[in-house]
Amino acid sequence: MKRLVSFYLEREHYLLGSGFIFLLVLAWETVPHVFTLPRGLSLFFTTPTQVASAFVELIAKNQIQHHFYVSSVEFLLGLGLAIIVGLPLGLMTGRWRAVDDMVDPFITALNATPRLIFLPLFMIWFGIGMWSKVMIVFIGALFPLLINTYEGVKNVDRVLVDVVRSFGAREWHIMKMVVLPNSVPYIVVGLRLAIGRAILGVVVGEFFGASEGLGFMIASAATNYKVDVVFVGVAIFMALSLILTLSVKKIETNLNRWRPEEIKTF
Numbered sequence: 411m412k413r414l415v416s417f418y419l420e421r422e423h424y425l426l427g428s429g430f431i432f433l434l435v436l437a438w439e440t441v442p443h444v445f446t447l448p449r450g451l452s453l454f455f456t457t458p459t460q461v462a463s464a465f466v467e468l469i470a471k472n473q474i475q476h477h478f479y480v481s482s483v484e485f486l487l488g489l490g491l492a493i494i495v496g497l498p499l500g501l502m503t504g505r506w507r508a509v510d511d512m513v514d515p516f517i518t519a520l521n522a523t524p525r526l527i528f529l530p531l532f533m534i535w536f537g538i539g540m541w542s543k544v545m546i547v548f549i550g551a552l553f554p555l556l557i558n559t560y561e562g563v564k565n566v567d568r569v570l571v572d573v574v575r576s577f578g579a580r581e582w583h584i585m586k587m588v589v590l591p592n593s594v595p596y597i598v599v600g601l602r603l604a605i606g607r608a609i610l611g612v613v614v615g616e617f618f619g620a621s622e623g624l625g626f627m628i629a630s631a632a633t634n635y636k637v638d639v640v641f642v643g644v645a646i647f648m649a650l651s652l653i654l655t656l657s658v659k660k661i662e663t664n665l666n667r668w669r670p671e672e673i674k675t676f
Contacts, residue, residue, distance in 0.1 A: 441457075442457060455637065456641055461638050464636075464641075464642050468639070473627070477622060477623050477627045478624060480622045481612050481624040483540065484540055484543040484615070484623065485547060485609065485612050488544045488545070488546070488547025488548040488550075488551060488608055488612075489548075489608045491544070491548045492548050492552040492604055492608070493555065493604075495552060496552045496553075496556035496600075497555065497597065499513070499559075500556045500557070500558070500559025500597075501563055501585065501589065503517075503556075503560050504559065504560045504564050504593075505585065510560075517553070521557065525546060525549055525607075525614070528546060529546055529615060538619045538621070542619060543611070543615035543616060543619075546611045546614065548611075549611070550607040550610060550611035551605070551608040551611065554604045554607055555601060556600075557600065558599050562592070562594070562595065563589055565592075566588060566589050566592045598661060598662040599662075601658055602658045605654045605658065606651065612625060613625040613647065624647065
């Protein structure tokens with residue numbers, strides 16, 4: 411009994427979340443069996459069993475695998491480029507005022523601009539193939555990571571930096587030993603936001619300028635009133651978002667264990 415209670419307490423968050431999702435799915439499945447839906451509404455309604463059946467059928471036809479591969483490549487390339495550009499740029503703008511003064515107007519303007527308006531331009535430059543979607547994912551994921559990294563650098567304790575510098579440490583050593591480790595919580599938060607923006611970029615890019623990918627599959631199914639296929643695509647994106655977010659939160663939890671819970675003063 412004690413082991414069962416301990417198991418529940420350790421996983422209470424996940425069990426409650428999973429249980430609530432199960433109840434919602436059960437209610438969704440039950441609605442058409444309990445209530446008679448109007449003929450017009452029933453055309454646009456589906457159930458979890460129908461969605462699961464459509465998912466199996468799409469796998470058998472090898473459609474899900476292909477669309478998932480295309481969307482995954484776009485997501486990984488776009489997010490990878492955002493990390494490669496956003497992390498160093500965030501560190502530099504946070505540490506060096508001259509760099510901050512030069513790029514801040516562009517960062518502020520681009521961050522306040524809806525990403526969707528860049529899609530026509532990217533389609534002109536890169537065509538309707540993969541790279542236009544990669545760039546819209548990149549521009550969407552870049553700024554959350556860059557801005558949070560910048561804030562993390564700005565919030566580093568100046569006293570700690572001065573102490574390390576007083577022992578003869580150069581800027582590179584200060585960045586490696588003080589700035590970057592203390593900015594990790596901000597970077598992780600920025601990465602969580604960047605993942606959501608990257609997935610949104612994949613969906614938006616494939617909605618308006620693609621011939622393959624999960625977003626294209628959803629848009630095409632919606633045009634043909636295939637509600638079950640639409641929900642298959644939506645469920646895949648939701649599952650990916652949940653898995654990636656939980657993975658980053660797990661990393662964040664592990665990193666927070668390194669930080670002291672309280673600072674003793676003498």
